[in-house]
Amino acid sequence: MGGNELRYVHQALDTNWISQYGSNIDEFENSLENYFGSSSHVTVLSSGTAAIHLALRMLNVEKGDFVICQSFTFVATANPILYLNAVPVFVDSESQTWNMCPEALEDAIKYCIQQGKKPKAIIVVLSYGMPFMVEEILQISKKYEIPIIEDSAEALGSKYKDRLCGTFGDFSVISFNGNKIITTGGGGTLISRNAEDKIRALFLATQAKDDMEFYGHSEIGYNYRMDNVAAGIGRGQMDTLEEKIMQRRKNHDFYQDAVKNNENIELFSEPDSNFFSNYWLNTIILKNGLAKENLRTRFSQENIETRYLWKPMHLQPLFQGYKFFGNNLSGTLFETGLCLPSGTNLTDENRSRISEVLQK
Incomplete structure (x- = not known):
C-alpha cells in the first residue's frame, strides 16, 4: 500500500457508496484515461479475466469461432474463449520477448482460413511485463484484418518505443490482482479505443439492463463492474x-x-x-x-x-x-x-x- 488508499476507502464508507457506483470509480477511470492518453477509454471491472471475456463479446465471438491465443500465459487468458464455446488456437513464443511468435501466428491464421473460418480475434500476452513484438504482430493483424486483444495484465507501465503498453490492441486489458504493479485487491480494466465501445462494455458489465423504467433485458450481461471501495484502493495506488x-x-x-x-x-x-x-x-x-x-x-x-x-x-x-x-x-x-x-x-x-x- 502506498498510504493514500484509506482516505479514498473512508470516503466511500462515509458517503455510503460502497457498491458499483460512486466517485472513486469515476475518478479511478479518469486517472487511468489520463495515464494512457486520449485514445484510451477505460472501464474498471471485477477482474482482468472479465475484461478479456467482455472484449471477446465486443468482437462478437460466438460458438465455434476460432480465437488465436498465446500459449505461454496464465489460464485466465484462455478461459474466456471457452466461456463463449469458441475454439482456441494456441501459438508459441519467440525467444526475445517470450511472447507470441509472428511466424507461428501467421501459420495459425492460414490454418484457420483453410478450415473456412478466419479467426475472430488474436489474444497476445505481455508475459512478466515484457512488451511483445509490436510491429510484427500489428502488421499481421492488419494484413488479415483480425483485431487484437492485448493482454497487458502484467504490463502496466511497460513501453514499446516510448508508447505505453495497453494502447496497442483494439482492446487492451490490465489486471489489478493482488500481485500486480498496483492492486485493488482484485479487479482489472478493459481499455477501448473509442467512447462507444466503453459505453457498450459498461452495459454488458452491469447485467445488460435495457434503458427502461423496469428491469428489461434483451441480451446476456454480467456482474463485472468494480465496486467503489476497490476503486478507492486503486486511486490511492495510482499515486505511487x-x-x-x-x-x-x-x-x-x-x-x-x-x-x-x-x-x-x-x-x-x-x-x-x-x-x-x-x-x-x-x-x-x-x-x-x-x-x-x-x-x-x-x-x-x-x-x-x-x-x-x-x-x-x-x-x-x-x-x-x-x-x-x-x-x-x-x-x-x-x-x-x-x-x-x-x-x-x-x-x-x-x-x-x-x-x-x-x-x-
Whole structure:
C-alpha cells in the first residue's frame, strides 16, 4: 500500500457508496484515461479475466469461432474463449520477448482460413511485463484484418518505443490482482479505443439492463463492474505507480548483478532499447543441465518462495486436443525457468539472502 488508499476507502464508507457506483470509480477511470492518453477509454471491472471475456463479446465471438491465443500465459487468458464455446488456437513464443511468435501466428491464421473460418480475434500476452513484438504482430493483424486483444495484465507501465503498453490492441486489458504493479485487491480494466465501445462494455458489465423504467433485458450481461471501495484502493495506488515501477526495475538491476558471472543462469531482460519492461516478475532460465527443482528447493529451504514459469496452455489437460503452432519454445521455458522474488517491498536484507542462495 502506498498510504493514500484509506482516505479514498473512508470516503466511500462515509458517503455510503460502497457498491458499483460512486466517485472513486469515476475518478479511478479518469486517472487511468489520463495515464494512457486520449485514445484510451477505460472501464474498471471485477477482474482482468472479465475484461478479456467482455472484449471477446465486443468482437462478437460466438460458438465455434476460432480465437488465436498465446500459449505461454496464465489460464485466465484462455478461459474466456471457452466461456463463449469458441475454439482456441494456441501459438508459441519467440525467444526475445517470450511472447507470441509472428511466424507461428501467421501459420495459425492460414490454418484457420483453410478450415473456412478466419479467426475472430488474436489474444497476445505481455508475459512478466515484457512488451511483445509490436510491429510484427500489428502488421499481421492488419494484413488479415483480425483485431487484437492485448493482454497487458502484467504490463502496466511497460513501453514499446516510448508508447505505453495497453494502447496497442483494439482492446487492451490490465489486471489489478493482488500481485500486480498496483492492486485493488482484485479487479482489472478493459481499455477501448473509442467512447462507444466503453459505453457498450459498461452495459454488458452491469447485467445488460435495457434503458427502461423496469428491469428489461434483451441480451446476456454480467456482474463485472468494480465496486467503489476497490476503486478507492486503486486511486490511492495510482499515486505511487511510477515509484512501484522503479522499485521493480531496481530488483532487476539487483538480479543482473547477482548472476552476471554465473554461466548457469540467464536472466530474462529487455531485447534492446525499444523495449521498456516494468519487470513485474524477474525470471531466469537455468542452463548446462542445472535443474530448476534443485534451485527452487534451495530457495525453499531458506524460506524464500520461487515459482515455475507458466505451464503453456497447449500442455494443460484442459486444452488437450486444440491446435498448437510453433516449436514448443514455451514448453522449454517451463521446463528450465523460475520466477524469483520481485515484490516492490523487497528489502536489502531480502536481497542479501537471495544473493547468498544464488551464489551457493
